[in-house]
Amino acid sequence: MNPEYAIEVHDVKKKFRIFYDKGNDLKDRILFRNRNHYEDRWVLKGISFRVRKGEAIGLIGHNGCGKSTTLKLLTKILYPDSGTIEMTGRVSSLIELGAGFHPDMTGRENIYTNASIFGLTKKEIDKRLQEIINFSELEDFIDNPVRTYSSGMYMRLAFSVAINVDANILLIDEILAVGDANFQKKCFDKLREIKAHGTTIVIVSHALGQIEQICETSYWIENGLIKQSGTPKTVHDNYLKSMEIKRTEQLEKQHEQEQNQEIKNSASVIQKLPDFCEKTAIRMGTQEIIFTDVQLRNLQNQKQYIFDTQEKIKIFLQYKSNKTNLKGNFGYGIFREDGLHCYGTNIMIETGECIPIREQGELEIIFQNHLLPARYFLDIAVHSHDGVIFDDIRQVVSFVISSDKQDIGVCRLESNFSWR
Amino acid sequence: MMINLCKELYAYREMIFSLVKKDLRGRYKGSVLGFLWTFINPLFQLIIYTIAFSFILPSAIEKYYLYLFVALIPWIFFSSSLQGGANSVMASQNLVSKIYFPREVLPIAYVTSCFVNMLFTFIIIFLVVACSGVSINFIAILCLPIIMLIEYMIALGLALLFSAITVFFRDMEHILSIITMAWIYMTPVLYPLETISNVKIQKLFYLNPMTSVIIAYRDILYYAKIPDFPTLLIAFGFGIASLILGEFVFSKLKKRFAEVM
Numbered sequence: 001m002n003p004e005y006a007i008e009v010h011d012v013k014k015k016f017r018i019f020y021d022k023g024n025d026l027k028d029r030i031l032f033r034n035r036n037h038y039e040d041r042w043v044l045k046g047i048s049f050r051v052r053k054g055e056a057i058g059l060i061g062h063n064g065c066g067k068s069t070t071l072k073l074l075t076k077i078l079y080p081d082s083g084t085i086e087m088t089g090r091v092s093s094l095i096e097l098g099a100g101f102h103p104d105m106t107g108r109e110n111i112y113t114n115a116s117i118f119g120l121t122k123k124e125i126d127k128r129l130q131e132i133i134n135f136s137e138l139e140d141f142i143d144n145p146v147r148t149y150s151s152g153m154y155m156r157l158a159f160s161v162a163i164n165v166d167a168n169i170l171l172i173d174e175i176l177a178v179g180d181a182n183f184q185k186k187c188f189d190k191l192r193e194i195k196a197h198g199t200t201i202v203i204v205s206h207a208l209g210q211i212e213q214i215c216e217t218s219y220w221i222e223n224g225l226i227k228q229s230g231t232p233k234t235v236h237d238n239y240l241k242s243m244e245i246k247r248t249e250q251l252e253k254q255h256e257q258e259q260n261q262e263i264k265n266s267a268s269v270i271q272k273l274p275d276f277c278e279k280t281a282i283r284m285g286t287q288e289i290i291f292t293d294v295q296l297r298n299l300q301n302q303k304q305y306i307f308d309t310q311e312k313i314k315i316f317l318q319y320k321s322n323k324t325n326l327k328g329n330f331g332y333g334i335f336r337e338d339g340l341h342c343y344g345t346n347i348m349i350e351t352g353e354c355i356p357i358r359e360q361g362e363l364e365i366i367f368q369n370h371l372l373p374a375r376y377f378l379d380i381a382v383h384s385h386d387g388v389i390f391d392d393i394r395q396v397v398s399f400v401i402s403s404d405k406q407d408i409g410v411c412r413l414e415s416n417f418s419w420r
Numbered sequence: 421m422m423i424n425l426c427k428e429l430y431a432y433r434e435m436i437f438s439l440v441k442k443d444l445r446g447r448y449k450g451s452v453l454g455f456l457w458t459f460i461n462p463l464f465q466l467i468i469y470t471i472a473f474s475f476i477l478p479s480a481i482e483k484y485y486l487y488l489f490v491a492l493i494p495w496i497f498f499s500s501s502l503q504g505g506a507n508s509v510m511a512s513q514n515l516v517s518k519i520y521f522p523r524e525v526l527p528i529a530y531v532t533s534c535f536v537n538m539l540f541t542f543i544i545i546f547l548v549v550a551c552s553g554v555s556i557n558f559i560a561i562l563c564l565p566i567i568m569l570i571e572y573m574i575a576l577g578l579a580l581l582f583s584a585i586t587v588f589f590r591d592m593e594h595i596l597s598i599i600t601m602a603w604i605y606m607t608p609v610l611y612p613l614e615t616i617s618n619v620k621i622q623k624l625f626y627l628n629p630m631t632s633v634i635i636a637y638r639d640i641l642y643y644a645k646i647p648d649f650p651t652l653l654i655a656f657g658f659g660i661a662s663l664i665l666g667e668f669v670f671s672k673l674k675k676r677f678a679e680v681m
Contacts, residue, residue: 016679017679072678075519075520076520077516077517077518077519077520077678078675078678078679079675079676091520093519093520095518095519096514096515096518096519099514099515099518099519100515102442104449105442112434112438113438113442115434116432116434116435116437116438117435117515117519117521118521119431119432119434119435119521120434121431121433121434122434122437125434
């Protein structure tokens with residue numbers, strides 16, 4: 001093994017035997033011999049990577065892609081069916097925090113038990129004891145039984161032990177969600193510190209931001225193979241894009257189902273809403289002008305429910321009226337799912353005049369979207385110039401905004417950072 | 421391979437200590453007399469045997485209570501190591517499936533805690549031997565650690581073997597409890613081997629690793645004589661064989677422990 005590397009994984013494959021109906025005892029095995037059908041599921045189909053000493057890598061992928069199995073192989077809880085894993089130095093894992101904690105023993109006693117499971121001798125634990133206690137911020141409680149601890153305190157103690165083992169290789173599975181924000185920051189700083197001391201780190205996480213902050217390389221695992229590796233930012237962008245496509249597909253499907261459901265349900269609604277409305281829509285007005293269709297479209301004029309934060313959105317309206325001498329003030333409003341009023345305007349505000357109403361007419365409103373990912377409702381209304389409501393439909397359609405950018409808030413404020 | 425394992429186990433010695441400590445402390449946790457039970461329990465056992473075999477069921481063997489006691493305490497160590505040890509890996513499945521450590525630690529810690537428990541009980545044995553007026557042969561007493569060590573090896577080997585098997589075959593635990601029940605009658609614990617009149621069958625008894633061990637204990641503590649060298653040698657042979665077999669099977673099976681838990 002090249003001394004430059006701390007971990008070398010070569011073409012590792014791992015299968016799990018899935019029993020359809022496993023008989024564990026003698027009776028089951030003999031009586032139901034033919035029931036012992038099983039299927040080999042290959043969780044890892046040939047994974048190879050190398051980690052330099054002092055390097056930090058992240059393993060990402062959706063649930064069940066094999067990233068946790070990879071970590072378990074590195075921990076030597078599981079063993080590969082083929083391929084080799086070579087590692088140098090002491091390995092510590094932050095996979096199971098608080099392993100072997102005994103609720104009736106004090107925090108201090110549990111430090112000894114827990115640290116001993118990581119292979120530390122009494123002398124080594126003595127040396128680290130104070131640091132562990134300090135880090136956990138549990139000075140006042142350290143001689144109380146662990147069962148009296150809150151779950152946050154419990155995790156803090158466990159994390160403090162695991163991180164103070166002084167391993168050469170540290171394996172972490174999704175555990176940086178320990179304690180309050182303050183303690184999380186402390187954990188993160190500690191991770192950076194031990195990395196600076198030359199510890200090799202492997203992180204499995206869904207918190208891509210954390211990986212980007214600490215790792216040099218990210219491995220995207222999909223269906224038991226490494227799909228892409230490289231700088232975290234690049235890999236994560238591709239990963240998020242692919243996740244987004246999947247999610248969008250699912251949303252579309254869901255939306256279709258909802259629409260179908262609505263059609264079925266609408267028959268039972270007393271005041272029947274037209275098909276283009278959400279079933280939660282509320283309609284009011286004098287009905288001198290009525291909307292006959294409301295759609296959201298993209299600029300290619302295709303009906304659409306999922307838009308990107310940056311996308312231009314077209315509201316397409318059709319109406320009819322039994323009077324032709326009216327003038328109408330058309331307007332719309334957008335509410336977030338939780339009721340936040342995001343935006344609203346009408347044609348009076350925009351152009352200063354109402355438009356003449358015809359027997360049948362169409363209207364298009366195109367707006368530049370800045371809203372951030374969430375589910376939204378569109379309200380639509382047509383009033384007279386002095387405020388008589390002809391038709392007003394609240395929550396007429398819903399739509400979803402998605403984005404692969406991680407900014408937060410209500411809407412995107414295009415930001416440019418410059419520095420000197 | 422073997423050397424690596426020994427090195428690793430040495431590195432994890434603190435884990436073994438802390439498991440043994442936890443086990444010994446946990447055994448009488450919450451009881452008023454606590455650790456004293458380690459002594460009270462065998463003491464009363466002895467008193468009951470003394471009464472039983474003096475008045476209710478008198479035995480032809482002189483000081484039968486002592487005759488029985490010096491064999492029974494080692495036997496209890498063996499049988500509890502076997503039964504509890506077989507369950508030791510399963511009992512810690514939350515550790516085994518989540519964290520790495522040499523899996524051998526678990527049966528070793530269990531058998532060791534039974535062993536330490538036996539050592540404490542030996543304080544009572546020595547007291548009784550001293551009080552009962554049986555002569556004490558100090559050179560023979562020096563052989564005691566040897567036979568204890570041999571018994572430890574046999575018990576550990578079997579604990580390794582059965583703890584690994586139990587993970588994949590849960591019935592083993594219950595089968596073992598029946599085996600140990602029968603095993604005590606295949607070992608001269610309750611009766612002298614000479615009770616078996618057929619010499620050929622007597623020889624067969626020596627195939628049982630515990631026969632030589634129990635005979636040696638009794639030689640030292642009851643007859644106050646140095647055990648025969650062949651007896652010790654046979655026992656030692658069994659100890660080595662048991663360890664090798666146990667670790668061989670254990671090392672083959674341990675890699676798949678986490679998968680079936």
